[in-house]
Structures are given as structure tokens and as C-alpha cells.
Amino acid sequence: MLKEIFIGLSTNQMLTAAAKKYGLKLGAQNVVAGTNVEETIKSIRELNALGISCTVDNLGEFVFEREEALKAKDSILEVIEAIHENGVDAHISLKPTQIGLDIDYDFCYENLKEIVAAASKYDMHINLDMEDYGHVQPSYDLLETLLEEYSNVGTVIQSYFYRAQEDIEKHKDLRLRIVKGAYKEPVEYAYQTREEIDANFVQLIEYHLLNGKFTSIATHDHNIINHVIDFVEEHNISREKFEFQMLYGFRKDMQVDLAKRGYKFCTYVPFGDDWYGYFMRRLAERPQNLNLVIKQVFNKRTNTAIGLFAGAYALGRLTAKKK
Template sequence: MLKDLFMGLSKNQFLNTAAKKYGLKLGAQNVVAGTNIAETIQSIKELNSHGIACTVDNLGEFVYKEEEATEAKEQILEVIEAIHENGVDAHISLKPTQLGLDIDYTFCLDNLREIVDRASRYDIHVNIDMEDYGHLQPSFDILDDLSREYDNVGTVIQAYFYNAQENLEKYKNYRLRIVKGAYKEPKEYAFQEKKEIDSNFIKLIEWHLLNGKFTSIATHDHHVINHVKKFVKAHNIPNNKFEFQMLYGFRRDMQLELAKEGYNFCTYVPFGKDWYGYFMRRLAERPQNLNLVVKQVFNKKTNTMIGLAAGAFVLGRMSKKKKGK
């Protein structure tokens, strides 16, 4: 039920709009690295100082106009320039829908080609994030098209899809981020039970560690992390073949601990005001994530409450009061 609730909230355009206005009052700064590029670069520098690399996501939802997609592209190009100019250890993560996939395939491909081309000049990796099933194949098609020209692109494999293993094998020579999956998918395409998803997640990680180019293991689950530690040791897999990834603002102590232990670690760094849908999907993916963030927020003795139905309720109330004035 919680997953359905969070997914419903993530798709609510009214709440997304309200969150842009009231995000800081709801504690958005605890889950996004900044509202602009300058703030984000400072957050990256802080993480880099602890031996943690970053992948940067320019947040954005519901892009159906070319002007909006072009604006997102320009913003990402600015991020690439900022990464280069500041010499920080970071790369780019982006969603094809933000760059026009729901508008026109060729338009979207051209936008991504410009981004990947700029990033390639500075030897910066670009990761194509995967979204819901309806966008899955077009996103892989974009990866295929870009890979004919560039070698600095990778993507994501979502463990809840039945065809995840097939795609993992097809793209084994790419840098891949393996995740459980954050969208609500029908049973025709995806596992529905947590136990099945978790099992497939481990299976995919192990296969790519043994057969793939580079594996980004995206999880906050310490059970999975401990399993991977034992697996790489048993199979003599060197640290330069994989990294652990977590989201900005989640399990900070563990992020620092893994980096100190000598593992490659990368923090997924979202920035911008359009944070609400992103955060709701993180909670849908793993409702325990709410506890991870809320504990940190209340440890700081703040009165902040993030996300969940309470967040939705507060956003709704604030917006209604604003309209009533």
C-alpha cells in the first residue's frame, strides 16, 4: 500500500508544482544537493573531500514542451562545464523524458547527443537513467544510437523487470548501474514481490561483477552490501571493477564508512527545485528510506517533515491557503 501511495504522489502534478514553491519549508535541502549549480558544486566538493565521487541529476518532471526540454539540456551542459572548470570528481545522470522523449525521438536524441558530445570532450561519463516500462525500449534505442559515436555512455538495469538479465548480457560491455527499480509496473512485465526482486537484484549484480565492464551497485541495503563484499573477496574481483552508490542525504554514515574502507563510492546527487516526484519514487522503491532521512532530520533538532502523505497534505494546505488570499 505504501508503494502505491508514494507512486501516486510522485505523479501528482499539483503536488509537484506546490513542492517547487514550498520545498525548503518541507526539508527538501535534506534530499537535494542544491537548488542551483553553484550550491551543487559545493556539495560535490564536500563529498569529494571524503573520497566520494558523484553523479549529478538535474531534476525535472512532466516535460512535454520543446522549450522545457531545451532548457533542461542547457542546464545539463552548464553542469558539465562546471564539473570541468572546478575539477570535481563527478559525472552526469539524465532521463530521456526530461530531454524530450515524450515529444519526439529524434529531437530527444539530438539533445542527448549534444550533451554526450560535450561531456566526451572532458572525459566525463554520461549515464542514461531508465524510467518506466513504456520508455524502456526507446531509452535503450537512444543508448544504441549514441554508442555508435561515443564511448562515454552507460545506463541502468532494473532488477524487477523479467527481461533484466537479457538486457544485462546485451550491455555487459557498458558501465552499468544495477538497481531494484522505482516505478510501479504491471505483472506482465515485472516481478511484484519484494523477495523475487531482491533475489534477481543479487543475481544481476553477481553476473555483471563476473562478466561485465564496470558495476555500480545502487542500494542502501546493508545486507546486499555485505553480500557483495564477501562475493568480490571470494572471487578476487578488484575494487576498480565496481562501486557502491547511494542517494544524497541517505545513510551518510555508511557512505563515509564504505569510502574509508577503500571501496569506490558514488553519491547520486540531485539538484533543482523539482524534487518531489524524485523523492516519492525513492520512497516507493523502498519505504524504509523515509526512516533513513527522517532520523537524520530529527537528529538535527529541526521541525522538518519530508514527503509521505503528511508532506502531500501540507503542500495541499499551503497551496489552498495561497489561493485563498
């Protein structure tokens, strides 16, 4: 029920528009590293100082206008240059729909190729994020074509899809981020229960740790993290072959603790003002994430209007007052 509500909120255009306008008043700074490149680089430096690397996401997806897709591409290229010029430890994550996949496949590929080529000059990794089921195969097609020419690209395996095991076996020689999945998918394509998704998540992680190139384990679940730690010790897997990943603003103490214990750690760093849909899907993926953010906010004694029902209500009220 909660997942369906959060997914519904994530696609609400009125709330998305209001979130862009009132984001800082609603505590967006707690889940977004910055609204521009300069702020984002500052956030990356702070994380790097704690022994944490970053993957940077220019927020936005499901773009249907060429001008908007080109603007997103230019913004990503700007971030690549900024990462290089400032010498910070970071790479790029991006969604194909943000740079034109829903407009024209070839148009999207040319934009993506330009980004990957720019990053390749600096030996910088590009992670091709996966989206809803209808975009999964076209995204893999983009990846396969890129791999004919470039080696600095990897992708994501979503454990709620039945096809995930086949996909991870096919792409085992790539750097892969393994996630649970954050979109609402029909039973024809995806597991529906948390137990099924978690079980497949762990199975995929173990497979790639044993057989793959490099594994990014994206979870806030301490039980799964502890399981992975036990698994790699049992199988003598080098810490150089994997990293843990969490979202910016979530379980900060645990992020720092894992880095201090000598595990590779990477924080997913979103920036920009298009944060609302992103945040809703993080809560849809695991509603418990709401509690994690509330704890972070209240521990800092901020004046944030937090919580998704409360946040959605506040956004609606702010919008209504302007009418």
C-alpha cells in the first residue's frame, strides 16, 4: 500500500513543480547534495574527507523534449569537467530517459556517447542507471553498443525483475550496481513481495561477488550488509572487488562507520531541483527509508517539514495558496 502511494506521489506533476520551487523550505537539502555544480562539488569534498567516494546523478528523467535532453547532457558534461578540475573522487550515474531515450533512440545514443567519451578522457566511470521495465532492454542495447568502443561504462541490475539473473550473468564482466528496484512493476515482470525481492537481491550479490568484475551493493539494510561482510570473509573475497552504496542523506553514521572499517564506500549524490520524484521512489523502494531521513533531520534539530504524507500535504498547500 505504501509503495503504491509513494509511486503515485512521485509522478504528481503539481507536487513536482511545487517541490522545485519550495524544496529548501521542505528540507530538500537533506536528500540532495546541491542545486548546482559548485554546491555539489563542495558536498563531494566533504564526503571524500571521510574516505567516501561518490557517484553523481543530475536529477531528472522521462524527458520528452530535445531541448531539455540537450540541457541535461550539457549539465552532465559540466559535472564531468568539474570533477576532473577539482580532483575529487567521483563518477557519474545517469538515466537514459533524461538524455532522450523517449524521444529517439539514436538521438539518445549520440548524447550518451558524447558523455562516455568525455569521461573516458579522464578514466572516469559512467554508470547507466536502469529505469522501469519498458526502458530496460533499450538501455541494455545502448550499453552493448557503447561497449564496442568504450570500457568505462557499467550498469545496474534490479533484483525485483525475473530477468535479473540472466542479465547479471550476461554482464558479469562489467562493474555492476545491484539494487532492489524502485518502480511499480506488474507481476508479469517482477517479484511483488519484499521477501522475494530481498532473497533475489542477496542471490545476485553473491553471484557477482564470486563471478563478477566489481560489485556495488546498494542498500541501507544493515542485515544484508552484515550478511555480505560475513560472505566475503568466508569466501576470501578482496575488499577491492566491491563497495557498499547508500543514498546521500541516509544512514550517515553507518556510511562513515563502514568507510572507517576499511570497506570501500560510495555515496549516491543527487543534485538539482528535480528532487521530488527521486525521493518518492526511494521511499517506494523501501518505506523504512522515511524513518532514516526523519532521524537525520530531527537529530540535527532543523526546521524541516519532513515526511512524505506531510511533505505532500505541505506542497499541495503551498501550491494552493498561490492560485
